[in-house]
Amino acid sequence: MSIIQTPSVTTVPVSFEVYPPRSDASDAALHRTIARLAEVEPSFISVTYGAGGSTAGRSLEVLRHIRRETRVEPLAHLTCVGNSYREATALIREFLDAGIRSFLALRGDAPQGAPEGPDGAGDLESAAQLVQLIDRVQAECSPYTEEPIPGVPGAARVERRRHVDIAVAAFPNGHPRSRYPAEHIDALLAKQAAGATLAITQLFFHADDYLAFVSRARAAGVVIPILPGIMPITSPSRLTRIVELTGQPVPGALAVDLDVEPTAEGRREVGVRYAAELCRAVLEGGAPGIHLYAFNHHRTVLATLAEAGVITPTEETS
Ligand code: FAD
Numbered sequence: 414m415s416i417i418q419t420p421s422v423t424t425v426p427v428s429f430e431v432y433p434p435r436s437d438a439s440d441a442a443l444h445r446t447i448a449r450l451a452e453v454e455p456s457f458i459s460v461t462y463g464a465g466g467s468t469a470g471r472s473l474e475v476l477r478h479i480r481r482e483t484r485v486e487p488l489a490h491l492t493c494v495g496n497s498y499r500e501a502t503a504l505i506r507e508f509l510d511a512g513i514r515s516f517l518a519l520r521g522d523a524p525q526g527a528p529e530g531p532d533g534a535g536d537l538e539s540a541a542q543l544v545q546l547i548d549r550v551q552a553e554c555s556p557y558t559e560e561p562i563p564g565v566p567g568a569a570r571v572e573r574r575r576h577v578d579i580a581v582a583a584f585p586n587g588h589p590r591s592r593y594p595a596e597h598i599d600a601l602l603a604k605q606a607a608g609a610t611l612a613i614t615q616l617f618f619h620a621d622d623y624l625a626f627v628s629r630a631r632a633a634g635v636v637i638p639i640l641p642g643i644m645p646i647t648s649p650s651r652l653t654r655i656v657e658l659t660g661q662p663v664p665g666a667l668a669v670d671l672d673v674e675p676t677a678e679g680r681r682e683v684g685v686r687y688a689a690e691l692c693r694a695v696l697e698g699g700a701p702g703i704h705l706y707a708f709n710h711h712r713t714v715l716a717t718l719a720e721a722g723v724i725t726p727t728e729e730t731s
Contacts, residue, residue, distance in 0.1 A: 416486060416515055416578040416611060417638060417702055418456040423723050426702030427453060428488075428640065431709050432461040433471035442709070444478060449711035451483040453724055456702065459488040459517055459580075459613075464524060469504065476513055488580065489513045491547070492521025493537035498546070501537055505550040515578040517613065518543040518604070539600070544579050544607035551577045581605075583612040583639055585626035589660035598633050605637050612637055613704050616644040616655065618664035620694030627699075641695045644706035645713050646671070647684035685713060689720035696721075 417426045429450050434440045450458060460475045462468060472489065479487035489508050493501050508516070520540040537543055559569035581604040584597040591597055601612060612635070617623055623641045630639060646652050649671045656663050667687050674680045692703050703723065705714040712729060719730035 415638070416457055416488070416580070417640070418454075418486075420454065420456075420702075422452070422454045423718065425696060425700075425723055426456045427718060427723060428455045428457045428459065428702065428704045429707045429714060430459045430461065430642075430704065431475065431707050433463070433468045433475050434709065439709070443475065444482070446707065446709055446711045447475075447479055447483065449715065450707065451479075451485045453715070453718065455485055457486040457488040457515060458483075459490060459704075462490040462492050462519070462521075464492065464522055473508065473511055473513075476508070477511055480512055486515055487513060488515040488517060488578075490517040490519060491543065492519045493535065493540070493543040493546075494521040494523050495535045496537055498536045500535075501543065501546055502550055505547050506554065509551055509554050509577075515580070516547050517580040517582070518547055518609070519582055539603070540581050541600070541603040541607040541609075544581060544604055544609050547577060547579055548608045576608075578611065579609050580611040580613050581609040583614045583626070583630070585614050585617045585622040586659075586661055595629075595633075598630055598635070601630060601635055602633060605635055610637055612639045614639060614642045615659060616642050616706060618661065618667065618691075620691055620698060623695050623700070624698040638701040640702055640704045641691075641700045642704045642706060643688050643691050643695075643717075644708075645684040645688035645717050647681045647713060648677075649680075681713060681716075685716045685720055688717045692717065692721035692723065 420426050431443060431446065434443045447458065458479050460472050462472050476487040476489050479485055491504065491508070518540050537546070558572045560572050562568040562570055581601070583601050587594065588597045614623060627639050644655065646655060646667065649668065652668060652671060670683045671680050674683055705717065707714045715724065716730040718724045719726040
């Protein structure tokens, strides 16, 4: 069964990303956000993982909350850079023991100034290795499942184990540290070969970036679904930070429209309009759904879905 669910509330499958909050007050706010996001019955809500494991406990808390309080599949981001095999194995077990069955396996980035390479970066050097490790650890924890046989007390049918769903990252405009132009496609192929069942893209600003990337990936042999990751950008400062983080060229029209808008509400509308347009264009081009970076707020991403015609508008989303 695919983690991308047939939608019931939305016209196409949707999913969201949130991050672990930094304080008790933002904890309560995130719980409200999760409840509102859950109302549109997304395929999953993913929870980021701080660089070098800095948020492991808090990420797991949020994942447990999603599992306990909603019917939405929680998807755990995990990074491996800097971890030994033993540490990574223990971490995966902890998440599996908490009932987490869906992961986004990431290489992650070494902290600034930390040495790269086998000594500085731990035993695992790529996301593909983490994909394999997650699958192996799950196979060891639950090699098979037992289904009770109705009417035969104490008897059980042994079934093949339910495999974990393992998503991986994809980069429509290449990874900023790629050493040759197609390295990000080769990396995606390696992750698919290792067992990944879904790719989620880094954010991008033009539908053609995503659509051309999907064509190149398909031509190279990538067959897993590639979900477009879309972020409504609602302020010039956030745009600057995102451009720095992802190494993408500044999207001129969006930058100008955000700059000239005098009010925060006006800038939010600009961000929603651009993101909704992007959603419509990638869906028209064949995207299997929409993954939205929610920044722990439901209003903007739900407004984006409403503007894109994916959910019915309400007073709150207009
Ligand atoms: P891999 O698949 O192993 O490599 C991807 C690419 O990295 C390769 O194509 C290669 O070109 C390039 N590369 C080459 N050399 C290096 C190098 N020295 N260092 C890094 N990359 C190199 N990070 C977090 O810490 N926590 C998160 O929760 C998180 N969530 C993310 C969610 C999504 C959807 C995406 C797209 C990214 C996320 N990241 C997160 C960022 C991610 O960890 C970084 O982009 C990381 O640099 C690459 O991870 P990967 O899994 O794609 O690595």
